[in-house]
Amino acid sequence: MPIDTSNLPDDPALLKAMIATLEVENAKISATLRAHDQLVQALRLRIAKLQKQAFGASSEKIEREIEQLELALEDLLVAVAEAEDAPLDEADAAPSSAASEPVENKPRRRPRVSDTTPRERRELDPGSCCPDCGGDLRIVGEDVSELLDMITAQLKVIEIARIKKSCRRCEKMVQVPAPSRPIPGSMAGPNLLAHVLVSKFDDHLPLYRQNEIFARMGADIPDSTLVDWCGRSMQVLQPIIERIEAHIMASDLLHTDDTPIRVLDRARRDKGLGKGVKQGRIWAYVRDQRPWAGTAPPGAVYYFAPDRKGEHVRLHLQNGTGILQADAYAGFNALYEKGPDGKSQFREAACWAHLRRDFHDVWASDKSQIAREALDRIGKLYDIEREIAGQAADTRLAARQKLSKPKVEAFKHWAEQQLTRIPGKSDLAKAFRYGLSRWPSFCLFLTDGRVAIDNNAAERAMRPIGIGRKNWLFAGADTGAETLARAMTLIETAKLNGIDPQAYLADVLDRIHDHKINRIDELLRKRAATLL
Numbered sequence: 139m140p141i142d143t144s145n146l147p148d149d150p151a152l153l154k155a156m157i158a159t160l161e162v163e164n165a166k167i168s169a170t171l172r173a174h175d176q177l178v179q180a181l182r183l184r185i186a187k188l189q190k191q192a193f194g195a196s197s198e199k200i201e202r203e204i205e206q207l208e209l210a211l212e213d214l215l216v217a218v219a220e221a222e223d224a225p226l227d228e229a230d231a232a233p234s235s236a237a238s239e240p241v242e243n244k245p246r247r248r249p250r251v252s253d254t255t256p257r258e259r260r261e262l263d264p265g266s267c268c269p270d271c272g273g274d275l276r277i278v279g280e281d282v283s284e285l286l287d288m289i290t291a292q293l294k295v296i297e298i299a300r301i302k303k304s305c306r307r308c309e310k311m312v313q314v315p316a317p318s319r320p321i322p323g324s325m326a327g328p329n330l331l332a333h334v335l336v337s338k339f340d341d342h343l344p345l346y347r348q349n350e351i352f353a354r355m356g357a358d359i360p361d362s363t364l365v366d367w368c369g370r371s372m373q374v375l376q377p378i379i380e381r382i383e384a385h386i387m388a389s390d391l392l393h394t395d396d397t398p399i400r401v402l403d404r405a406r407r408d409k410g411l412g413k414g415v416k417q418g419r420i421w422a423y424v425r426d427q428r429p430w431a432g433t434a435p436p437g438a439v440y441y442f443a444p445d446r447k448g449e450h451v452r453l454h455l456q457n458g459t460g461i462l463q464a465d466a467y468a469g470f471n472a473l474y475e476k477g478p479d480g481k482s483q484f485r486e487a488a489c490w491a492h493l494r495r496d497f498h499d500v501w502a503s504d505k506s507q508i509a510r511e512a513l514d515r516i517g518k519l520y521d522i523e524r525e526i527a528g529q530a531a532d533t534r535l536a537a538r539q540k541l542s543k544p545k546v547e548a549f550k551h552w553a554e555q556q557l558t559r560i561p562g563k564s565d566l567a568k569a570f571r572y573g574l575s576r577w578p579s580f581c582l583f584l585t586d587g588r589v590a591i592d593n594n595a596a597e598r599a600m601r602p603i604g605i606g607r608k609n610w611l612f613a614g615a616d617t618g619a620e621t622l623a624r625a626m627t628l629i630e631t632a633k634l635n636g637i638d639p640q641a642y643l644a645d646v647l648d649r650i651h652d653h654k655i656n657r658i659d660e661l662l663r664k665r666a667a668t669l670l
Contacts, residue, residue, distance in 0.1 A: 249286055293355050296327065318651035321370045331371045332643035334364060339625035340639060342606040372621055374650060375643070377658050379624050382631055385662075386425050386437045390460030391588055393424040395596035396446070396467075397603050401619050418619055419443045420626075421454060422599040426634070430531040430588045436634040438599045440623035444616055448472065455484070461586070463487040463593045466576060488579035490516060491592035496569035508556055509566055515549050523591050531587030543584050550577060602626060 147153060266275055303312045320328050337343040345364040352359045386392075396419045403416040421443060426436040443450035448469025455462070455473060462484040464470055473484045494516045501509035522541045526534045553570045560567050573580060583589040606622075632639040646661050653661060 251286060291333075291355070293330070293352070293357050320374060320647040320651070321367065322651075324367065324370070326367050328647035329640075329644045331367055331647055332640045334367055335371055335625060335643055336629065336640040338368060339622060340602070340629045369621075371647065372624060374647065375628060376624070377655065378646060378650075378661055379627050381658055381662060382437055382627055383439050386423060386439045386631075387455070387458055389425040389434070389458075391425070391427075391463075392455075392458065392460070393426065393463045393590070393593050393596035393599075394421065394451070395464065395593060395600055396421045396443075397600045399442070399603060399619060399622075401444070401616060416444070418616070419446050419450075420600075420603055420619070420623055421451065422596055423454065424595045424599050426595045427588070429527055429590060430534055431528060432531075432588070437631040438627065438634060440599075440626045440630070442616065442619040442623045459483055461485045461487050461582070461589060463489065463590060463596070465489060465492055465593065466572065485582060486576070486579040487582045487589045487593075488576050489593035490519065490580065491594055491597075493569070493573050493580070496565075496572060500566045500569060503565075506566055508560065509569075512549075512553075512569075515545065515552070518545055519591060533587070535585075535587030538584050538587070546581060546584060550574070599630060602630060 146156075264275065267273070268275055298317065300313050300316060304310065305312065320326065320331055326334075334345075334348060337348055338345060345361050345368070348364060349359060349361050398417050399420050400415050401418045419442070421441045423439045423441075424436070425434060425438075427434050428436060441450070441454055446469070448467075448471075451467075451469050452472060462470065462473065464486070466488070470484075470486070474482050474486045476482045494513060497509045497512040497516070500506050501513060519542055522537065522545075526537045529537075553574060557567060557570050557574075560570075583591050628643065629639040632642045650661060
């Protein structure tokens with residue numbers, strides 16, 4: 139309850155009563171804040187525990203629980219911040235007076251702003267005369283602080299006026315041809331279309347919400363029109379997507395992973411089977427040569443499959459060869475089998491992070507010291523990897539041969555010994571057998587400096603799907619999921635190369651109709667930035 143300190147009563151009894159009331163209110167507020175702090179800590183611990191359980195790829199149930207707890211934690215932190223005095227991001231602003239008390243709370247981490255962010259300088263000049271004596275003022279310095287602000291997005295109607303002129307001599311009519319549009323016959327400009335696509339497929343903002351946002355900005359764009367814009371834009375961008383797919387899938391070293399996605403199934407709904415929703419898969423194939431200083435830019439290709447049958451991945455990879463880094467999915471086995479000539483289409487590179495996860499689950503559940511030692515042994519391999527990250531493949535190979543190979547061989551010998559001492563049906567034994575049964579694949583990184591120790595590159599490519607599932611429950615039929623996959627191919631490849639996907643799409647949509655189809659690779663570059 140706020141009190142007007144300029145109008146306090148003179149009666150000591152009333153003052154004491156007011157103080158007592160304030161003390162009670164302060165006690166309640168303090169108790170609430172302590173309860174909030176305790177709940178914050180409890181939620182943080184719970185989230186950490188679930189994330190350790192999940193440790194990367196996780197079940198749908200665990201993923202959803204993590205998402206809900208993170209949302210609850212975020213709301214609670216906002217409430218706590220509202221209840222307390224807000225600390226500064228950094229001590230930018232000078233105190234209003236020398237008597238001002240310093241902020242007791244620790245300063246928040248200062249936001250990081252790109253050097254390319256536009257800056258505006260506003261000078262607060264006290265004038266040329268002293269306010270006390272009227273004397274002339276001279277500059278002795280300045281105090282500069284920064285304020286991060288946002289300029290609201292704004293729609294703009296661009297009127298394209300093509301002046302008609304006639305020749306005074308021959309009466310010929312002269313007029314500049316109409317410029318091409320990203321979608322012929324549509325009034326949508328390239329920047330607007332890029333914004334709609336990125337908002338839907340990267341920020342996961344449904345079109346009906348975008349409709350509401352545009353309405354607040356002064357343009358009523360029906361949902362049906364936004365749907366049409368998205369579909370026709372994706373059709374225009376299809377040649378670019380196909381070129382990205384051709385570049386990435388031709389790589390001789392690929393990471394791959396998949397994640398479930400719920401898809402509307404009208405056939406099931408019409409037959410009265412369940413809720414009319416089935417579970418499909420999104421597959422990602424990633425090329426990332428940055429860890430070994432390769433020259434090819436990184437990229438990701440996404441495909442939708444209505445189920446997890448092996449025929450889909452074999453179709454995706456039918457023209458590829460080389461090394462495939464993946465989990466132990468049985469659908470890949472046919473790709474690893476040797477043909478009559480003794481060669482296989484792909485060599486398998488296993489994932490040490492996946493193996494580590496199995497031991498971590500055992501250690502987290504029963505504190506097994508054998509599992510703990512397995513984690514420590516694998517952790518030493520990762521210590522070596524951190525030291526050689528970003529170095530040339532030959533340098534990485536030499537370091538692995540010298541430092542990692544003895545540790546890997548020792549791990550195998552130790553694992554075989556442990557299997558003779560522990561119950562054969564235990565989860566710990568299963569973890570050991572999983573590693574030993576695919577041992578050549580786990581050792582491939584020791585013979586090729588380009589091969590990563592794990593498949594985390596592909597698992598990172600799956601994160602946008604997990605983020606999207608917070609905003610949509612399912613994709614609209616197989617065709618909707620296929621469109622999602624193609625859009626992610628464009629957007630995530632741009633992001634992997636450090637390119638703003640919205641700026642890139644706007645640039646391509648602006649140029650593509652004036653570009654020769656046999657020079658489509660030139661559109662994989664945005665001015666000075668190279669996409670592939």
